[in-house]
Amino acid sequence: MVKVGIPRGLYYYKFSTLWESFFTELGAEIVISDKTNKNILLEGANNCVSEACLPIKAYYGHVINLLGKADFIFLPRFTSISKKQYICPEVAGVQDMIRNSIKLMPRIIDTEINLRKSEKNSWLAAQYTGEFITKDKQKIKNAYKNALEAYRNERQVMKSGMLTDEFKQEIGSMPLRVIQKRSTNITVAVLGHCYTVYDSFINMELMRKLRDYGIGIVTLDMLDYRESKEKCRELDKMLFWDYGTRAYGGSIQLIENGGIDGVIAITSFGCGVDSFVIELVEKKIREESDIPFMKLVLDEHSAETGFCTRLEAFVDMIVRRVTHENNVSSYR
Ligand code: SF4
Incomplete structure (x- = not known):
């Protein structure tokens, strides 16, 4: 079974339900990094440029925490998560920073999430991501539909x-x-x-x-x-x-x-x-x-x-x- 590592940082705190549901339905085993702790933060700060903000340093630490535990590490590249609105460049560029500074990285699933023009682009991102696990397009489609539903339900619960x-x-x-x-x-x-x-x-x-x-x-x-x-x-x-x-x-x-x-x-x-x-x-x-x-x-x-x-x-x-x-x- 393919193991997908997901760093418990940045947009994990928004999309964890969606990602976990999606990868699980595709048949992957998910490995989430440990909760943020002193060591994770220290490792992150030691490996990251000092100018980066605290959440980026913590994210580095989470990626390091996953080394040796998974076949792939899921590092989505967030450009935009809503129409005509953008995400901070540090979040958008963190994959490149990590790729160039952490040695012995496993393969990265580097999906770009760019919904700047249309939210429909999220399906393209899901398709790209799913193909790392399976070539069965229908399976990816179903997994994406169910993951989206789980995510939307969760958002409704949070709104209440x-x-x-x-x-x-x-x-x-x-x-x-x-x-x-x-x-x-x-x-x-x-x-x-x-x-x-x-x-x-x-x-x-x-x-x-x-x-x-x-x-x-x-x-x-x-x-x-x-x-x-x-x-x-x-x-x-x-x-x-x-x-x-x-x-x-x-x-x-x-x-x-x-x-x-x-x-x-x-x-x-x-x-x-x-x-x-x-x-x-x-x-x-x-x-x-x-x-x-x-x-x-x-x-x-x-x-x-x-x-x-x-x-x-x-x-x-x-x-x-x-x-x-x-x-x-x-x-x-
Ligand atoms: S918006 Fe960017 S710079 Fe600000 S905390 Fe988030 S990742 Fe860091």
Whole structure:
């Protein structure tokens, strides 16, 4: 049986269900790299250029973690995952960086995902990928159809405020937003790329910490993407980055829908996309709402103590606001 290694990094946190369903139905055995840990990050940072952001370094570490365990490593090249929207060049170029810097790589399945012109191109990507495992076109077609259905179902579940199994394992067994034993009546939106929001090692267990405070969480996956795109039309020009549309349009939805007591944006040091997008989001939230906003910047040197102190201070502040709103606030 052909073994396909999948690094647990970058867009794995969005498309894991689709990829796993697809390869399994084609008859491949899937090997997922271990959860991100200190060693994976260290190996990644040691083998990657120092200018790269934290998620790219972690991705390197995940690829190294798979060496010797699989016949192929699946390294999709993401250019665009929605019409007229683009993915960061570091994600688009990471296969080439890896190919040229990690020795003894097994064969790479280097499918390009480019839905810039039409979402129909995803079938071409599936066909290209499937042919590494089988030449049976009908089998590939069926596997793709079923994988897409599983993915769409998962997205629907996430929109309803729940996390699916994989993510539940990452951050604990309780679904987000629907939290039992809540000690507060507070909900916080966590904005960030899927690979920072759902990788609990990279984000220093932010989600678990918030959950332990009894705080409900909303992520961008729980908001409607089409609506986010519509909301972005207020800008003079549509945002170039897919994440920008999700984050900016999502923040407008959060402001308009209400019910959010704070926004935490998690970003990686050196992220070009976020340096622009998070500024726009912060400006929007500060100018058009009184929702407290905090930005947490992560890199491989981030110390958990400082991170926890800032988080505790933020949580204390929003708890005080919610319980003593009649007092004169100092938050603006
Ligand atoms: S968008 Fe930012 S965090 Fe994501 S891969 Fe690109 S540089 Fe890194």
